[in-house]
Amino acid sequence: MTRESTAYHHGDLRAALLAEAAAMIDEGGTSSVTMREIGRRLGVSRSAAYRHFEDKSALLVAVAAAGFDRLRDRLEAVGAGAPDAGIEQLPQVGRVYVRFALENPGHYRLMYGKEAITREDHPELRETANALFDELVRIVQSYQQSGTIRREDPHLQAYVAWGAVHGLASLLIEGQILTAVDVDALIRQTTSTLLDGMRANL
């Protein structure tokens, strides 16, 4: 009653739903997100969300898409910080990528993984994921232009790099890697192996 007044028409329920769903995901994983619980938390009825999202799947897709956007922003920031493809840029990109996953495991899991998202083609999600991939391609191309790595198909190279960091992130957040292992050393090993494998000198 203090601020959110205009109780009935909620102001911006859509944004609140997205925020609350994201919070719940990072608390208890995607499976803890429930249309009914989300309503309870926002002091709104169970089916209020259906005025803003076709179904639960659509809500989760929107949250996942926001995750892709955030991750892409972070990767862009790394590129902007050290503009001209210093040799240490790729390791840094790798570290930012993996750290994002480790800090938001539930969110990251949702972004990949069709499991929670039954709906067929969600073009919105595909687009934001592609935007992330395009950013990786751009980084690869800047390395090619500076002559650091071989000039092969940049898409293939970007897929390989993406796979390596995504795989590492995934193994880490699923607990497949012994906790005794030093995460930073693992990230460095991955990025340097990648870079050596793509080097131009051969």
Add this chain to the structure above:
Amino acid sequence: MTRESTAYHHGDLRAALLAEAAAMIDEGGTSSVTMREIGRRLGVSRSAAYRHFEDKSALLVAVAAAGFDRLRDRLEAVGAGAPDAGIEQLPQVGRVYVRFALENPGHYRLMYGKEAITREDHPELRETANALFDELVRIVQSYQQSGTIRREDPHLQAYVAWGAVHGLASLLIEGQILTAVDVDALIRQTTSTLLDGMRANL
């Protein structure tokens, strides 16, 4: 009525549950597996499974563990086929790994991904996954002994390789890679980048 006779005591319901769950996973994904549906298919009541598995999560864990075992067997077979670490062994291991994921996407998704498996520590699952990892370490070590790759911490190198193939497999089965891309070329690019990055000559 024809064969499975002895209707009441089902013979080997436990094995039947595992097989049926695995089949359902590969048909409609983990989310299509339901204690009630599995019972219907086996002509058994909904809660019969609870005599053999503590809960749904335990059943899924057992299925996932069987998947890890199958995958490890396949990787071992590659090693057995060409015993002494020919240079083409690693690419072959990579291809077998990724193909396994592509052929059993639902199963592979279940093996990784805590999402469907709420239960805390499932030591059984951890062990079988570790057995798979040990196989990878063994392969790395045989490469080290033949002098093909640098003699660094074989665990770190194995994690990097595992991450790369797991990441590629994951991106493929989640549909993150444009379908126009040639999967075999992508696998080759990944394994050769990996091998070049680990090469001894530098």
Add this chain to the structure above:
DNA sequence: CCCGCTAAGTTGACGGCGTCAACAAGCTCG
């Protein structure tokens, strides 16, 4: 100014789910 239209939220209901407790049927072994 008010009246009706639409957008936003609510409530009741339905069927499906996982799981527990109480029960029944079949097997095993003394």
Add this chain to the structure above:
DNA sequence: CGAGCTTGTTGACGCCGTCAACTTAGCGGG
């Protein structure tokens, strides 16, 4: 043969997602 253990069944509970019918709030035109 019968007691006890194992295996399977049934009923019930409380969740869940979602739809249909309803109510309320706000807005724009007369």
